[in-house]
Amino acid sequence: MFAESTEPPHWYAIQTRSRHEKVVRDQLAAKGITHLLPLWRKRSVWKDRIKVIEVPLFGGYLFCYFALQDRIAVLETVGVARIVGISGRPVPVPEEQIAAVRTMVEQRLPYDPHPYLVEGMRVRIKRGVLIGAEGILIARKQKHRLIISVDLIQQAVAVDIDSVDVEPLDSHTWETRQARLNSQSSVLRT
Numbered sequence: 001m002f003a004e005s006t007e008p009p010h011w012y013a014i015q016t017r018s019r020h021e022k023v024v025r026d027q028l029a030a031k032g033i034t035h036l037l038p039l040w041r042k043r044s045v046w047k048d049r050i051k052v053i054e055v056p057l058f059g060g061y062l063f064c065y066f067a068l069q070d071r072i073a074v075l076e077t078v079g080v081a082r083i084v085g086i087s088g089r090p091v092p093v094p095e096e097q098i099a100a101v102r103t104m105v106e107q108r109l110p111y112d113p114h115p116y117l118v119e120g121m122r123v124r125i126k127r128g129v130l131i132g133a134e135g136i137l138i139a140r141k142q143k144h145r146l147i148i149s150v151d152l153i154q155q156a157v158a159v160d161i162d163s164v165d166v167e168p169l170d171s172h173t174w175e176t177r178q179a180r181l182n183s184q185s186s187v188l189r190t
Contacts, residue, residue: 009066012083024079028074126165135148136149137166143160
Protein backbone atom coordinates (compact mmCIF):
# COMPACT_ATOMS: atom_id res chain seq x y z
CA MET A 1 0.00 0.00 0.00
CA PHE A 2 1.28 3.44 -0.93
CA ALA A 3 1.17 6.35 1.50
CA GLU A 4 -0.56 9.35 -0.03
CA SER A 5 1.85 12.25 -0.40
CA THR A 6 0.98 15.37 1.52
CA GLU A 7 1.15 18.52 -0.52
CA PRO A 8 0.88 21.96 1.09
CA PRO A 9 -2.44 23.79 0.64
CA HIS A 10 -2.86 26.24 -2.23
CA TRP A 11 -5.60 28.47 -3.59
CA TYR A 12 -7.62 26.84 -6.39
CA ALA A 13 -10.34 28.26 -8.65
CA ILE A 14 -13.60 26.35 -8.31
CA GLN A 15 -16.10 26.44 -11.15
CA THR A 16 -19.70 26.26 -9.98
CA ARG A 17 -22.98 25.43 -11.62
CA SER A 18 -24.75 28.49 -12.99
CA ARG A 19 -25.70 30.93 -10.20
CA HIS A 20 -24.54 28.58 -7.43
CA GLU A 21 -21.57 30.61 -6.20
CA LYS A 22 -23.20 31.75 -2.92
CA VAL A 23 -24.69 28.29 -2.24
CA VAL A 24 -21.25 26.71 -2.69
CA ARG A 25 -19.66 29.42 -0.50
CA ASP A 26 -22.11 28.69 2.32
CA GLN A 27 -21.53 24.93 2.13
CA LEU A 28 -17.74 25.34 2.10
CA ALA A 29 -18.00 27.60 5.17
CA ALA A 30 -20.09 24.92 6.94
CA LYS A 31 -17.35 22.37 6.14
CA GLY A 32 -14.68 24.73 7.53
CA ILE A 33 -12.96 25.12 4.15
CA THR A 34 -11.25 28.48 3.57
CA HIS A 35 -12.82 30.23 0.58
CA LEU A 36 -13.01 33.56 -1.21
CA LEU A 37 -16.07 34.77 -3.11
CA PRO A 38 -15.55 38.42 -4.05
CA LEU A 39 -18.83 40.24 -4.64
CA TRP A 40 -19.59 43.57 -6.27
CA ARG A 41 -22.60 45.85 -6.14
CA LYS A 42 -24.63 46.02 -9.33
CA ARG A 43 -27.66 48.14 -10.16
CA SER A 44 -30.52 45.90 -11.20
CA VAL A 45 -33.47 47.45 -13.01
CA TRP A 46 -36.79 45.78 -12.31
CA LYS A 47 -40.21 46.72 -13.68
CA ASP A 48 -41.14 48.90 -10.74
CA ARG A 49 -37.80 49.86 -9.15
CA ILE A 50 -34.04 49.94 -9.27
CA LYS A 51 -32.26 47.83 -6.69
CA VAL A 52 -28.57 47.42 -5.83
CA ILE A 53 -27.66 43.75 -5.48
CA GLU A 54 -24.44 41.91 -4.69
CA VAL A 55 -23.30 39.49 -7.39
CA PRO A 56 -20.10 37.45 -7.80
CA LEU A 57 -17.22 39.43 -9.28
CA PHE A 58 -16.13 36.35 -11.25
CA GLY A 59 -19.40 34.79 -12.41
CA GLY A 60 -19.36 31.01 -12.08
CA TYR A 61 -16.20 30.89 -9.93
CA LEU A 62 -14.94 31.18 -6.38
CA PHE A 63 -11.62 30.31 -4.76
CA CYS A 64 -10.75 27.72 -2.10
CA TYR A 65 -7.62 27.12 -0.04
CA PHE A 66 -6.93 23.42 0.50
CA ALA A 67 -4.36 20.67 0.05
CA LEU A 68 -4.88 18.69 -3.15
CA GLN A 69 -5.29 15.42 -1.25
CA ASP A 70 -8.37 17.01 0.44
CA ARG A 71 -10.10 17.90 -2.85
CA ILE A 72 -12.90 15.31 -2.42
CA ALA A 73 -14.55 17.46 0.26
CA VAL A 74 -14.66 20.34 -2.24
CA LEU A 75 -15.77 18.25 -5.23
CA GLU A 76 -18.62 16.65 -3.23
CA THR A 77 -20.06 20.07 -2.41
CA VAL A 78 -23.44 20.58 -4.09
CA GLY A 79 -23.09 23.08 -6.94
CA VAL A 80 -19.37 22.51 -7.59
CA ALA A 81 -18.69 21.64 -11.23
CA ARG A 82 -14.91 21.21 -11.09
CA ILE A 83 -11.59 22.43 -9.82
CA VAL A 84 -10.05 24.50 -12.62
CA GLY A 85 -6.89 23.04 -14.10
CA ILE A 86 -5.11 21.81 -17.18
CA SER A 87 -5.64 18.35 -18.68
CA GLY A 88 -7.77 17.32 -15.71
CA ARG A 89 -5.10 18.23 -13.15
CA PRO A 90 -5.98 21.10 -10.76
CA VAL A 91 -3.63 24.07 -11.05
CA PRO A 92 -3.16 26.50 -8.12
CA VAL A 93 -3.95 30.18 -8.56
CA PRO A 94 -0.82 32.28 -7.88
CA GLU A 95 -0.83 33.56 -4.29
CA GLU A 96 -0.15 37.17 -5.36
CA GLN A 97 -3.30 37.22 -7.53
CA ILE A 98 -5.46 36.02 -4.63
CA ALA A 99 -3.76 38.53 -2.32
CA ALA A 100 -4.53 41.38 -4.73
CA VAL A 101 -8.21 40.43 -4.99
CA ARG A 102 -8.51 39.99 -1.19
CA THR A 103 -6.89 43.37 -0.54
CA MET A 104 -9.18 45.06 -3.05
CA VAL A 105 -12.25 43.56 -1.35
CA GLU A 106 -11.10 44.06 2.27
CA GLN A 107 -10.06 47.67 1.67
CA ARG A 108 -13.38 48.36 -0.06
CA LEU A 109 -11.70 49.85 -3.10
CA PRO A 110 -14.03 50.75 -5.99
CA TYR A 111 -14.04 47.83 -8.43
CA ASP A 112 -16.21 46.10 -10.99
CA PRO A 113 -15.76 43.26 -13.51
CA HIS A 114 -13.75 43.92 -16.66
CA PRO A 115 -13.22 41.75 -19.73
CA TYR A 116 -9.99 39.77 -19.64
CA LEU A 117 -7.61 41.61 -21.97
CA VAL A 118 -4.03 40.78 -22.92
CA GLU A 119 -1.61 42.44 -25.26
CA GLY A 120 -2.01 41.06 -28.77
CA MET A 121 -5.71 40.33 -28.29
CA ARG A 122 -8.11 41.26 -31.05
CA VAL A 123 -10.65 43.77 -29.72
CA ARG A 124 -13.51 46.06 -30.80
CA ILE A 125 -14.16 49.60 -29.55
CA LYS A 126 -17.55 49.58 -27.78
CA ARG A 127 -18.05 53.34 -27.21
CA GLY A 128 -16.74 56.71 -28.26
CA VAL A 129 -15.93 58.16 -31.66
CA LEU A 130 -14.24 54.93 -32.81
CA ILE A 131 -17.19 52.70 -31.89
CA GLY A 132 -17.11 49.48 -33.92
CA ALA A 133 -13.43 49.79 -34.92
CA GLU A 134 -11.53 46.51 -34.59
CA GLY A 135 -7.86 45.92 -34.12
CA ILE A 136 -5.10 44.49 -31.96
CA LEU A 137 -4.56 45.71 -28.39
CA ILE A 138 -1.03 46.65 -27.37
CA ALA A 139 0.39 48.24 -24.23
CA ARG A 140 2.86 51.10 -24.31
CA LYS A 141 4.15 53.09 -21.33
CA GLN A 142 1.15 52.60 -19.01
CA LYS A 143 -1.31 53.18 -21.88
CA HIS A 144 -3.15 50.95 -24.27
CA ARG A 145 -3.16 51.38 -28.00
CA LEU A 146 -5.30 49.90 -30.71
CA ILE A 147 -3.64 48.86 -33.94
CA ILE A 148 -6.09 49.31 -36.82
CA SER A 149 -5.03 47.54 -39.99
CA VAL A 150 -5.94 48.41 -43.55
CA ASP A 151 -5.43 44.93 -44.94
CA LEU A 152 -5.79 45.76 -48.62
CA ILE A 153 -2.77 48.07 -48.61
CA GLN A 154 -1.01 46.18 -45.81
CA GLN A 155 -0.63 49.26 -43.62
CA ALA A 156 -1.66 50.01 -40.04
CA VAL A 157 -2.14 52.89 -37.64
CA ALA A 158 -1.96 52.99 -33.82
CA VAL A 159 -4.29 55.08 -31.65
CA ASP A 160 -4.28 55.58 -27.87
CA ILE A 161 -7.38 54.15 -26.20
CA ASP A 162 -8.79 53.51 -22.76
CA SER A 163 -9.01 49.76 -22.11
CA VAL A 164 -12.50 50.16 -20.58
CA ASP A 165 -13.74 51.17 -24.03
CA VAL A 166 -12.86 47.85 -25.69
CA GLU A 167 -14.28 44.37 -25.68
CA PRO A 168 -12.52 41.21 -26.79
CA LEU A 169 -13.52 39.73 -30.14
CA ASP A 170 -14.08 36.03 -30.11
CA SER A 171 -11.76 34.19 -32.48
CA HIS A 172 -14.65 33.06 -34.71
CA THR A 173 -15.76 36.67 -35.40
CA TRP A 174 -12.20 37.71 -36.25
CA GLU A 175 -11.53 34.63 -38.43
CA THR A 176 -14.79 35.15 -40.36
CA ARG A 177 -13.87 38.81 -40.99
CA GLN A 178 -10.32 37.88 -42.06
CA ALA A 179 -11.57 35.16 -44.44
CA ARG A 180 -13.99 37.65 -46.03
CA LEU A 181 -11.21 40.24 -46.42
CA ASN A 182 -8.82 37.66 -47.89
CA SER A 183 -11.40 36.52 -50.44
CA GLN A 184 -12.14 40.13 -51.42
CA SER A 185 -8.43 40.85 -51.69
CA SER A 186 -7.79 37.85 -53.97
CA VAL A 187 -10.70 38.90 -56.23
CA LEU A 188 -9.22 42.41 -56.55
CA ARG A 189 -5.78 41.03 -57.47
CA THR A 190 -7.07 38.96 -60.39
